[in-house]
Amino acid sequence: MAKAHESRRKERLDRGVKVRSDGVYAVASWREMAFLLGPRLLLIAGLLIMPLLLWPVPYWQKVLTIICIYSLLAIGFDFLAHYVGLVSLGGALYIGVGAYIAALLNTEMGLPLWATIPLATVLGGGVCTVLLWPCLPLRGVYFAIVSLMFPLLAARLIEAFDVFGGTDGVMGLDGFPNSWSEMYVLIICLLLALFALRRLVNEDVGLVFRGVKDNDQAVKASGINITTYKALGVFIASSLGCLGGACLAHIYMWAGISQFALDFSIIPIAATVVGGGGTLAGPVIGCLILVPISELLRDFGTLRIAVYALILMAFIVFKSEGLMSYGSRKYNQFEHWVEI
Amino acid sequence: MDILIYGVINSATLALMALGFTLVYGVSRLPNFAHGALYVLAGYICWLLLNRLGLPYILAIALALALVAVVGGAMYQLILVRIRGMSISEIIASYAIGLAILEGLRWGGLKGGTFTLPSFLDGSVDIAGVSVDFQRILVVVLGALLVGLLYFFVNHTRLGLALKGMAQDERAALTLGIDSDRMAVASMALGSLSAAVAALILLPLGSIVVEAGYHVLIMAVAVCIVGGLGSWTGAILAAFVIGFAQILTTAYLGAHFQVVVAILAIILTLILRPSGLFGKQKELEERV
Numbered sequence: 001m002a003k004a005h006e007s008r009r010k011e012r013l014d015r016g017v018k019v020r021s022d023g024v025y026a027v028a029s030w031r032e033m034a035f036l037l038g039p040r041l042l043l044i045a046g047l048l049i050m051p052l053l054l055w056p057v058p059y060w061q062k063v064l065t066i067i068c069i070y071s072l073l074a075i076g077f078d079f080l081a082h083y084v085g086l087v088s089l090g091g092a093l094y095i096g097v098g099a100y101i102a103a104l105l106n107t108e109m110g111l112p113l114w115a116t117i118p119l120a121t122v123l124g125g126g127v128c129t130v131l132l133w134p135c136l137p138l139r140g141v142y143f144a145i146v147s148l149m150f151p152l153l154a155a156r157l158i159e160a161f162d163v164f165g166g167t168d169g170v171m172g173l174d175g176f177p178n179s180w181s182e183m184y185v186l187i188i189c190l191l192l193a194l195f196a197l198r199r200l201v202n203e204d205v206g207l208v209f210r211g212v213k214d215n216d217q218a219v220k221a222s223g224i225n226i227t228t229y230k231a232l233g234v235f236i237a238s239s240l241g242c243l244g245g246a247c248l249a250h251i252y253m254w255a256g257i258s259q260f261a262l263d264f265s266i267i268p269i270a271a272t273v274v275g276g277g278g279t280l281a282g283p284v285i286g287c288l289i290l291v292p293i294s295e296l297l298r299d300f301g302t303l304r305i306a307v308y309a310l311i312l313m314a315f316i317v318f319k320s321e322g323l324m325s326y327g328s329r330k331y332n333q334f335e336h337w338v339e340i
Numbered sequence: 341m342d343i344l345i346y347g348v349i350n351s352a353t354l355a356l357m358a359l360g361f362t363l364v365y366g367v368s369r370l371p372n373f374a375h376g377a378l379y380v381l382a383g384y385i386c387w388l389l390l391n392r393l394g395l396p397y398i399l400a401i402a403l404a405l406a407l408v409a410v411v412g413g414a415m416y417q418l419i420l421v422r423i424r425g426m427s428i429s430e431i432i433a434s435y436a437i438g439l440a441i442l443e444g445l446r447w448g449g450l451k452g453g454t455f456t457l458p459s460f461l462d463g464s465v466d467i468a469g470v471s472v473d474f475q476r477i478l479v480v481v482l483g484a485l486l487v488g489l490l491y492f493f494v495n496h497t498r499l500g501l502a503l504k505g506m507a508q509d510e511r512a513a514l515t516l517g518i519d520s521d522r523m524a525v526a527s528m529a530l531g532s533l534s535a536a537v538a539a540l541i542l543l544p545l546g547s548i549v550v551e552a553g554y555h556v557l558i559m560a561v562a563v564c565i566v567g568g569l570g571s572w573t574g575a576i577l578a579a580f581v582i583g584f585a586q587i588l589t590t591a592y593l594g595a596h597f598q599v600v601v602a603i604l605a606i607i608l609t610l611i612l613r614p615s616g617l618f619g620k621q622k623e624l625e626e627r628v
Contacts, residue, residue: 087428134611141371141427145561146610152558153603160596266439269432303447309439316433317422 008337018332039331043281044191051183060295061179065251067291068186069095069244074268074275074283075194076237082278083201084233085213086136087144092151092264093131094241095248096257098124102246103170103255113174117185117246124242129235136230139216148265155260169256173249186247190284193240198280200236209233263305267291270312276322285324343587349476351583352483355576356538357556358563359486362575364531365564367503368524370420371431374438375535376557381441382408382536383548387455397458405536412532413525420528421521438553446550455548457540475544482541486534487576503527555599562602566609568616578617581605 021032054060073091081087102120105111111119135146158164165171176182200206211219212226212233219226249255267290268283275286290308297304315322329335357379364372382404389400415437423429494500505513506523514520538556546552562582567574582605589597609616 081428089431135607138610138614141431142610142614144428144431145371145565146607149558149603149606153600153607156596156600156603160594160600262439266435270436273432300447302443305443306440306447309436309443313419313433313436313440316429316436317419320423320429
């Protein structure tokens with residue numbers, strides 16, 4: 001491609017409406033407000049209406065809940081990787097910890113569902129943070145490898161020591177009262193998490209997070225303890241994962257070793273790469289694309305893993321900016337070729 | 341005595357599994373997470389050539405080795421070269437390739453029935469009262485031979501010295517006219533080749549299963565991390581440390597703990613000393 005257009009380059013200009021709606025004056029006109037709110041409302045309304053549209057096909061309603069769980073995990077991964085600078089390849093750890101905590105609280109202590117899910121979210125986030133605490137000083141590849149090992153270790157330990165039901169898992173959890181509550185709890189949690197995180201990264205604390213990612217020495221020199229901030233980042237991301245895990249355990253009424261499986265580590269990463277890293281909304285879009293594909297391929301068994309591994313590879317190599325960045329560029333800017 | 345002999349065999353096994361991984365990382369700083377997949381692929385190709393085409397065993401082995409080396413080289417040339425230097429992308433992309441190969445095999449090839457390769461030599465021998473079959477002795481001998489060959493190759497041939505130069509200082513190597521990308525392709529081909537060699541030596545001991553791919557990957561990563569990423573002596577020493585630790589835990593605690601040992605070794609090493617036993621300490625690159 002570079003050869004064909006050697007004497008030309010692509011010029012990008014912001015659209016007029018984008019420039020006008022950048023400032024506070026956007027509220028002066030419906031058109032500008034619509035420009036700003038359009039994509040956001042599309043996502044919110046889309047997610048909220050989806051369960052109603054899928055009403056005739058209960059199977060796909062189930063898929064929607066799975067999409068939400070993966071999305072929670074994926075925005076956690078995206079936040080951690082692109083705002084705190086910790087690439088955690090072990091998303092399954094969060095799901096597994098959340099699922100097991102919810103399961104144990106529910107079956108051993110008899111707490112009802114509306115108490116176990118929030119408790120599992122907070123406690124699970126705490127447990128994951130404490131587990132990962134010694135690894136927080138590690139950077140780059142080293143943190144990635146060590147975080148990849150944690151879910152594997154957890155599964156093996158449960159198997160080896162035969163605790164928490166061993167290979168059978170914990171059975172007999174309470175289910176959600178009906179499928180509507182299942183879907184709407186997850187969708188609302190997902191939307192809240194998404195917009196709260198988008199808000200968070202633009203606050204002061206978000207600035208520190210990005211500082212930790214871009215130049216941790218400078219942050220350290222400013223008298224800020226980076227390990228604390230990294231731990232906070234891990235807590236936020238792992239809480240989201242644990243929330244997903246707790247819901248998953250209650251949906252299947254079961255928690256087991258397979259919740260530490262590689263699926264939960266690889267799909268969120270693939271979704272983030274496909275949707276566009278660092279955009280937070282991108283991973284949700286990625287999940288909305290990838291999870292249905294993998295469901296459609298369920299008949300072909302493990303071929304689906306091979307397929308989304310290939311999609312992941314293709315995106316990371318050929319379109320590493322992701323769909324969301326691509327889309328928002330098209331939405332905000334004109335592009336045209338100019339002669340040099 | 342049991343523990344000593346099986347410890348040595350297990351250590352040689354681990355060293356074989358890890359050699360290719362450490363070779364690639366040492367030369368081109370590329371964590372090849374498709375290593376385990378290449379291992380299984382080699383076994384499967386060999387099985388296909390042997391049973392479907394009916395080639396003689398020696399020919400099948402040679403062809404399988406060559407094919408896997410080509411696959412490894414092509415993987416770098418076609419895909420990984422585009423994301424060179426972005427280590428996280430490299431991990432994710434190579435892992436994705438490995439996953440695609442392994443799960444593709446599980447779907448399309450390795451299902452229904454068991455897939456085994458015949459062992460090179462049958463029979464067994466008593467060593468100090470412990471009966472060991474020839475194939476296991478062969479593992480140790482060939483493992484040592486392979487390490488020796490690679491040592492010779494790296495220190496006494498043109499290509500090997502070029503690879504070593506790349507590993508030590510990429511910029512200086514570039515100024516001396518060593519093509520960085522071609523060397524990386526060569527190292528990937530060589531690394532895949534040694535994964536294939538390991539597969540063809542080790543697989544006759546068991547059957548070809550997809551899970552072996554993940555197992556080999558974990559073991560290779562464990563050995564390389566404990567030994568220090570990219571360090572050869574470290575990797576071989578670490579293979580012995582982990583190998584004996586595994587045999588000891590199997591003997592005293594139970595077989596479930598084999599993988600736990602390896603994973604714990606990775607986690608502890610990374611927390612305490614990320615550059616491993618023999619890696620050069622690069623404090624600022626590794627931790628804050």
